[in-house]
Amino acid sequence: MVTKNVQQQQQHRVDVVVPVPAMVVAAMASPCPANKLLRGAIQLAFGFALGIAVAIYLIGSATPAAVPGGSSLELFFPLPPPAAASTANLSAVRQKQPPTPSPEAEKTTTAIKSQSWPADDASGGNSTADQAGGGFVDISDEELMKLAAAAPREVRTGGGGGPRPKVAFLFLTRWDLPMAPLWEKFFEGHRGLYSVYVHTDPAFNGSDPGEASVFYRRTIPSKEVKWGEISMVEAERRLLAHALLDQANARFILLSESHVPLFDFPTVYSYLINSTTKIYLESYDLPGVTGRGRYKRSMSPVVTASQWRKGSQWFEVDRGLAADVITDDVYFPVFARHCSRNCYADEHYLPTFLGIRHPSRVTNRSVTWVDWSHGGPHPARFTRMEVTPDFLRWLRAGAGTTCDYNGATTTVCFLFARKFLPNSLTRFLRFAPKVMGFG
Template sequence: MVTKNVQQKQQQQHVDVVVPVPAMVVAAMASPCNFPANKLLRCAIPLAFGFALGIAVAVYLIGSSTPGASIVTGASSSLQLFFPLPSLPPPPPPAAIRKEQQQSPTPPSAPEQTTTINSSAGAASEFVNVGDEELMRMAAAAAAREVGGGGAPKKVAFLFLTRWDLPMAPLWDKFFEGYRGLYNVYVHSDPAFNGSDPGHASAFHRRIIPSKEVKWGQISMVEAERRLLAHALLDDRSNARFLLLSESHVPLFDFPTVYSYLINSTKVYVESYDLPGATGRGRYKRGMSPVVAAAQWRKGSQWFELDRALAGDVVADDVYFPVFARFCRRNCYADEHYLPTFLSIRHPSRVANRSVTWVDWSHGGPHPARFTRMEVTPDFLRWLRGEGGTTTTTTACDYNGGTTTVCFLFARKFLPNSLTRFLRFAPKVMGFG
């Protein structure tokens, strides 16, 4: 009711401003005009003045009538109006890319302290290759530096934690297209993965970091997440927001909307809640006390979004992470508890207590529902975007002190065979491709 009243008040204010426009035009044109030749010039002056005044006022009102709280509408383009993107040079056309590849068939030489990994896969990467302890130390020091430098725009670091390859990469490439200066991609894959590199034109070209084996439900999941954060902190000081994704993630909005939503947010998007029962409090290990008390134990989705300061705190953590590494074993599932507990203890006011990734847990069990090709429809995608639907009403969530229907920016778990449907529907539903 409050939102409706505010909208009605805004509409009434808009009407009150617009009504006088015709009156001003009429008044300016009200001088009586007969049309003998000797009076034509005298009549033309007020007519021209009135016409120009009317056009100027109308243009001003149209430009100023864009609602400042347009984020509540959930429209993909509204965030661009509220939070305009930094200006960037246009991306090179495909022909220029092909020419560059022909002129430089080999990758540039790696800087000091770097190594080439997954060379058998053709995915040569230039990242620091040191032990995890040293990597975290270096990343913590890098995080303390000021974001950006030299007027560079802030960037979003997309951290992909994958088992093997990225079947949705063609969709993500469409999503990233044209915005190369506003993002970075980092991929943690199985070290045994030997797939081919996607090529220079792809956002995933040579973006695999030095990776280690990851096992589901074990502390190695958190180790991989911290490894991704560390490399992103070291790689580019313009990385301001850090987003964890999987190989089954898909974007629900175009890049400008996602970028504006994250860069301008005053909160970070991590779930952190107290859950009674075996899958919540029941996973707590008594050996964690007194560093982590039972009352401090929290749960949440592992698919986080952090700012640079909190990412730095995570990689610098030498108090809580060692306790999790030692005690959170055998049905503890550290990836669902470490970050929610750590942030709840250290930075509770910074957490939005929600994720920007939608997932369906309604059927129960240890894994969420998976979606196949035929389940991907325009109506389903619009519902995920907060645009309502035939089965469920639109919900709202908090954003920077207000409310918005844009609650989820991404969704998972979609099987590889759904890619063709996403490529087909993305242009008319998600606004890219």
Template sequence: MARSRGEKEQSFHDKNTGFLKLLQVVSFLVVFVVGVVIGLVTSAHINRHLGAQTETYSFINNFSSSSKETTPPPPPPLEPNYCPAVVQNCEKVDCLSMATFLEPNKNLTHGMSDNELFWRASLVPGTKEYPYERVPKVAFLFMTRGPLPLMPLWERFFQGHDNKLFSVYVHVVPGYRVNASTTSPFYRREIPSQPVSWGSVTLVDAERRLLANALLDFSNERFILLSESCIPVYNFPTVYKYLTGSKYSFVESYDDAGRFGRGRYSRRMLPDIQLYQWRKGSQWFELSRTLAAIIVADVRYYTVFSKYCLPACYPDEHYMATYFNMFHGSLNSNRTVTWVDWSVGGPHPAMYGGENVTEDFVRSIRNNGALCQYNSEMTSICNLFARKFAPTALEPLLELASSVMEF
């Protein structure tokens, strides 16, 4: 008997349901088997890794035991201001402390460009009072091409005096190190420098660079420019008292109507600098902190000189002399405290060697009978330093230091 339509549909439904159940069972078995295989493989890999580590640790422990050494403890966690082992003499530094701010790195190294340095050095506190006990220092700024042959004389000059009263800065050929002992006031006192050529604006650059580096130390109050051929002709106490007690700076500035004075003026400096304002003077200056900060901050007039004071115009003889005459004449004595002999003529002063150094000669530099003004009084002490002296002058100068120069 033939099946009805309903019976056929029911039979087809039952078959489909059975097939689906079978498919589910098979899928479950496949997933289960794959999971078991993955688990076995992973377990075997972990066992091999742990076994290798166990062998390694066993080797280390056996080696340590045989060499009678103990396994070092694990390193401690890093702390703030942690210094890697490769850094020598690493110290924790509070960059915002007054001590760090007032006295920069003792070896004078820094990565500032000249523009950054001049900007930093020209910052002037608005408060006149100091929040600490300030002892004014004299900064001795040496500009040299290489060695300092008269350094033993200067070391004797500084000997026995508190380094809180003075500081030394040396501008030298980039990369050159002054051969000074660790106890010398010249030890590691080279500033970041640039090449310098005689008669060009690079001399002024070097002067401003020395001033700027010295201005970073807020205790520096007076700044004297010197060379490798300069000597002191008075002892340190006399020099210190003379400079720190002065109301004025010592920058030679005079009007020379001849071709070596006004003859070097360029009309291209107009309208910034007029001919009647033009001045000439010795390169070897001494500045108060006020004027040092002003000259380091100047951009306008320095730019004029760098563009238009070209050979035979020498910026180091005219820039500061003219600038201070224009704006700060009331703060300047218009004379230098460094003796130089120009009687021989020519572009360079006389050079004195060992055969020239006598007691009478040194005494004549110290006091030749002429008087000069110091503050509101007249004095016979006009020259504190002298140049130019050759390396051969060192020994006779050392012999006269105690009896004539009193140091």
């Protein structure tokens, strides 16, 4: 590209010629001693004019390639140098090359991508039915659950002209989506293979993104959510119900405003769509105050102490189990009535419900990485400077662990990670093309 630009500028270059009057030439050629002084002055003037011509020529023909990071005018009018710290950071990023991935990791990622990956579709990422009229159905939760329960429990695909399966990305947020620019890059070029749904605080009055955004008109009718209360589960069921109304949605992943993707869209899509029978949800028995200690005896006999399970709220389920969740009229009412006051329904309802109803389908792991090593009620948060290429590669390589995927052991265990502060966005946008394969 640089060579091409140089050639184009050379083709359009105009040579500068300084005309010399005939009388000046004659005066310089005259042997008369009286003209010696005049000849010296003329030679000086001619040299000065020639210098100006050369300078003009250089300005017109210099290319950005000759002056890295600047224009040709900087040859004569240099700009102030950048701050030393910024220059050092930028140099370190440019000089630091990603290590060669191991053959096993490369083989696993390639195998995941190659599993029935469909071609691009120009039909639009989100459901056209959802966008008709500029929004979602605004009805009571009871009516919404009934409407979603009537939707097909399987995605009908194939040669009959049916839709291709999509992944529904369910964003449960408190306010806005500070990582939206990164997600825009993630979804770019994969229209028709995903749907986006956002549940936020109804008091949030932020402006809707433009029509080109994947988040345009994707906020569902929302209600207030309080941390640790049953309203968190109600919001999750609300998201699932709206997503079930799109009959092409096959897999459903719950995300927060601090989530980031660790892989490109084709890898994430193939990983989830081609997962055989399993869903990605933690469901385990944990002794102690933060596990069994949260069980309420009033839940018995519907939910017994031996059935009580714990896990992360960041689940991934298929269409059939999503339908089971929104049609549950046995366990959810019990949680709604009794799981309060340090019960934390969002960490126990789905692990307990699916652990009772579908124990063989639960992988007991999440595809979202979270750091709980610091202890306390909340996971560790990551700031801008903690986001480095090496850290992202470590997460992509399983964060030091292995897991099972379709009967095989792999290091591709986490597709997403959290909690990243908004000021880390610029780092993700910088490293995503080199490390995560998109942007």
